[in-house]
Amino acid sequence: MLARAGGALGAALWLLAGPAPAAVAHPLGNFSVNHYLGFTVHPDRIEVLAVTDQAEIPTLQERSRVDRNADGTVDDAERDGWAAEQCTATAARLQVRAGPADAPLNWRVRSATYGYTDGAAGLHTARLDCTLDAPLTVTADGTALRVRSGSDPARVGWNEITARGAGVRLDPTDVPELSASHELRDYPQELLDAPSGVFDARFTAAPGSGSAAAGLLDAADSGGPAGWLDQLDRRLAELGAAHRLTVPVGLLAILLATVLGAGHALLPGHGKAAMGVYLAGRRGRVRDAVTVGATVTFTHTAGVLVLGLLLTGFSALAGEVLLGRLGVVSGLLVTAVGALLLRDVRRRTRPAVAAHGHAHSHHHAHGATDQAGAVAVLEAPPHPHHHGPFGHHHHAEPLGRTGLIGLGVAGGLVPSPSALVVLLGAVALGRTMFGVALVLAYGLGMAATLTAAGLLFLRIGDRIAGAADGSLLAGLRRFAPWSGLLTALLVLAVGLGLVLRSLPTAL
Incomplete structure (x- = not known):
């Protein structure tokens, strides 16, 4: 048993660390x-x-x-x-x-x-x-x-x-x-x-003779080490195109697709910052982060499958333009979530004078109580609030499902080109279901990274809330009256940034 496990591990290391395959992805991208x-x-x-x-x-x-x-x-x-x-x-x-x-x-x-x-x-x-x-x-x-x-x-x-x-x-x-x-x-x-x-x-x-050439460019050496994601991408493409697909090779390809998806989600984009700020600023829970991750998996898998059908069915469709437009839609979704947060902040914020027409603690001492017996006065438990710069301000309500799903859809809406190429290659070789499995694994890897990012932000928020007085983290609690507004503005900024980054290829 141990020998077989060692052999499988050795094979995996050979595939990941061996020389690059002769057939590699186009250096300027699969859509170029x-x-x-x-x-x-x-x-x-x-x-x-x-x-x-x-x-x-x-x-x-x-x-x-x-x-x-x-x-x-x-x-x-x-x-x-x-x-x-x-x-x-x-x-x-x-x-x-x-x-x-x-x-x-x-x-x-x-x-x-x-x-x-x-x-x-x-x-x-x-x-x-x-x-x-x-x-x-x-x-x-x-x-x-x-x-x-x-x-x-x-x-x-x-x-x-x-x-x-x-x-x-x-x-x-x-x-x-x-x-x-x-x-x-x-x-x-x-x-x-x-x-x-x-x-x-x-x-x-x-x-005359000769040429007066301007701006002559010297051809540079195209070699050099590729990033680890590029190397893994090549390995996955090689495994997916293997002439003989065995169970160990298939399982290794699925594992590699999961790792690639996780690494892809680490790259700029996907709304990681927006999701983390949203969860931390809105008192998110662990299950909220998991909900976002599951939505990312479903959206990314469905997006790759639909885009694959569109690209193979419509030869005139420019894939990079479609990806750019999906990036714009993703940014608009994040922007919409930020706008909803800003609206909630305005609704929860009331002028300090009009907020309460009475004191926060109530003392009832009426003469009638001696004649009619004791009157039990139940005092409502206090709710946390602050009087910030905009008046009476209550803490953010727990997360709504709409915002969570919106962030999840935004995170998975733009399909990864490498996942798309693997799917189309598998379909061309008659391995459609294997290609779908690789895309699903890719989405699960993305979801794992985004969920981990959300949990990290939640952990940071908990550490700030529980920090001892006088510590550096406790000093951040002075921003509590502005937490809702800051959350909304940060999510808005991330969404608008995604839109601006995607516009050049969407037009």
């Missing part, structure tokens, strides 16, 4: 669509290499259109037909105008290739290479060229333009001569967080 235009100007013509590099999810979305006979495989004839069609569309989209007349160039497709490369979770990435050319006469006093790529700036991805002269010189030019990404084959590691976003270019071709 990346474009490169490399211009070469000759005295009598201009050529351009137009490359489109698609990550796993856009590739999966368009696969049904590439597979014309719907037999589940893409053969050479289908790839060639798709390449010719897409390169023709690229030529129509690319706008280059030349000379003082600003005359548009007419592109001709010289070659077109389309192919797949192994990606994450058994999915593929796709690469389209188009070679186009157009006639051009470079005049003695120089010919100005203005380029508009026609790529969609709303899509997440790398967009790069280069230009060089062959028998002519380019001066001036606002794009480099060499590609920093090696024509979308090797993205520089230090630029992944701020990918190239060049959609337009201007350069002038004149008789």
Whole structure:
């Protein structure tokens, strides 16, 4: 028994600590669509290499259109037909105008290739290479060229333009001569967080030799250690795409998905701060934190499943835009909870003069009591309150289910791209239920982290309430009259922050 347990542990450590799999997720994200235009100007013509590099999810979305006979495989004839069609569309989209007349160039497709490369979770990435050319006469006093790529700036991805002269010189030019990404084959590691976003270019071709390239970017080494979450993500994708799925491998994949979900929830977002402040400021209980965690699990699992159906059913749907819009909705939900808290604060706050028309303690001594016997006076137990800056203020009421569920939905509403890729990869391999199990495990991991965050805030609140007088924590009790207002404002701020962070990709 111990030997088998040791063997299983050794296998798990080998999978987690061994070399990274050859097929890894796209470095710019599973939703990215990346474009490169490399211009070469000759005295009598201009050529351009137009490359489109698609990550796993856009590739999966368009696969049904590439597979014309719907037999589940893409053969050479289908790839060639798709390449010719897409390169023709690229030529129509690319706008280059030349000379003082600003005359548009007419592109001709010289070659077109389309192919797949192994990606994450058994999915593929796709690469389209188009070679186009157009006639051009470079005049003695120089010919100005203005380029508009026609790529969609709303899509997440790398967009790069280069230009060089062959028998002519380019001066001036606002794009480099060499590609920093090696024509979308090797993205520089230090630029992944701020990918190239060049959609337009201007350069002038004149008789001469060489090229005066501006802003030349050196291709950097794309190596370097990845974060532990990225490494675990690769392992999960490798396990999910294993050709032979055994029980130990399946259980390890589920465990890994749970760890990944917990780690994902540690990243910025998901309303951890809002949930913690809400629970602490509203006298939350342990079961309230568990309620939020359970809601996160359900919402995230349902969201990944629904988004997976939408992406596979609608090829024109941009996944990153949909995620951005879900992020906006998540932030609005948190903002709404903060607004409700602020409304409750206003309702519980009354001017000090009008709050009580009588003293807090009552003494009844009437003469009639001697004749009619003793009258029992029951005094209501005092309720805690403070006279804060806004008048008579009562402590927050216990948590309402609406606020708890709202925070839980907000925390799980934005599906994790890695969970989505694992689901789609499992579906593509015919393991739909296994993919659903991995997504559920991912959601449970997220819920565990968010629940733990809520319990931590509750513990901090209890420590402050029970701290001895004169201690540092006891000093925080002076803010008790403002606790409801501060809670509402903090939750509002977190919600608005989530909205602002998601807006750029939602528009």
